[in-house]
Amino acid sequence: MTTPAQQPLPITGIPRTGLPAHAVVVGDPARAAAVAGLLDDAKEISYHREYRTFTGTWQHLPVVVASHGVGAPGALLLFQELAEAGVTHFIRLGTAGAIRPGVGDGDLVVADAAVRDDGVTRQLIPAEYPAFAAPEAVLALQRAARAAQAPYHRGVVWTRAAFQPGFLPLPAEAYERAGIAAIEMELSALYVFASTRGLTAGGALVVDGVNADELVDEEATGGYDPHRSVVADGVTRAARITLDALRLLAAEDAGLPAQTSPTTR
Template sequence: MIDYTEGAGYQYHTHVKKGDVGRYVLLTGDPGRCESISHFFDDPKFISYNREYNTYTGTIDGEKVTVMSTGIGGPSTAIAVEELVKAGADTFIRMGTSGGMQQDVIGGDVVIASGAIRAEGTSKEYAPIEYPAVATFDVVNALVDGAKANGAKYHVGVVQCKDSFFGQHEPETKPVGPELLYKWDAWIKCGALCSEMESSTLFIVGNYLRVRTGAILLVVANQERAKAGLSNPQVHDMDVVYRTTIQAVKNLIAMDKA
């Protein structure tokens, strides 16, 4: 039996240690996605599975790369990033799902986040709300190039991050419903592309820790299109997100080697 105590060198929540993970890490919410994502690596190996953190490590173009699940939301995402950095990681790309907010952001499209609205609680325990949650420029560019290489229909811009899934989808049932509806309308008017739950935390924690971050999100559907009586296709196939991200990692590896 493996000794996962702190003195043995393992991180408390994720059960990873130095040498287990690469400098490049792919983050996904669902633990069930990690094994399938690892198949894009050369020689993938299972590392650990504790709580919501499922981890595999392999190589891409000769460089060690890791995929880890974070579970849902900011708190568990922050823990993952903190512990992965302690284990040696310095580049993070979140691969997730989202709901479209602008009417031209349709199910099956991909959103590459350049920044995120901090409508969640975790990042406020790292930085004052005035500090912006922004992705790393090089990672955004690598993802854009990856999307182009894979023929993805993509958008680049600001995403909205929240803590309550049902606060988005059933705001009128909540005691603070009027506030939720007012802010949702404001985000749309400001041009927010889609809504999800982890990117703002990733960006803030990453900036604090001086590591590189990015996020690419599949648009599953768009409730605003449904409200407007427009077609609202629902898409759950993450393949384009995976392939775009793998190409982005290759781009970053080549850039770092150069």
């Protein structure tokens, strides 16, 4: 008979303690499996609802890879339970719609901060509190992207709860003029959660199209299609960059020199 301390956490089904300190979090359970496929000794430890979790090692670094589904409220539940189980460093590997001119399909966006339009964090902390990445996570992602010779951009992203536009006017034009790089759905929740708990978080987003608000004439634009090869290639490249960034963070925490050359796996 298991004791309460031995029972898995209620939302994600992951163990209550003992997880590695470094995690890649993604939206899609299938993407979690794909990233885990890059690891040595990968093992699925839980699959409950949209929350699919693996452990393994990357260049000798123990890591967690876990999916959180679509939307910030559900994603926040994963972040909370991962932290309870031992994770201290998070990088969200996701996709996003480009807003800033010059940000192209398959490019990587390294997010310095996020607009808190996520639908959940205003219920947790006043709206004036910023959603910002840990600077060391941003720099680690930048170093890893440069080493991989990957096209990348840095900037602020817009985390928005609604995927499609509705009947209310939204500040898309203002955010474009302000230089917002891209739009996605979960990152600000991670940044607020991590910063308020003294944890380290970063975001690596692969562009899979333009802002959904602009797809008014689907016949003319071809509609939103995130399943193109340019996006898949970008996600695979970004997965390695994200794992390398976690390795850089671990080396920095340990006071060790970190290799920035791209991995060949």
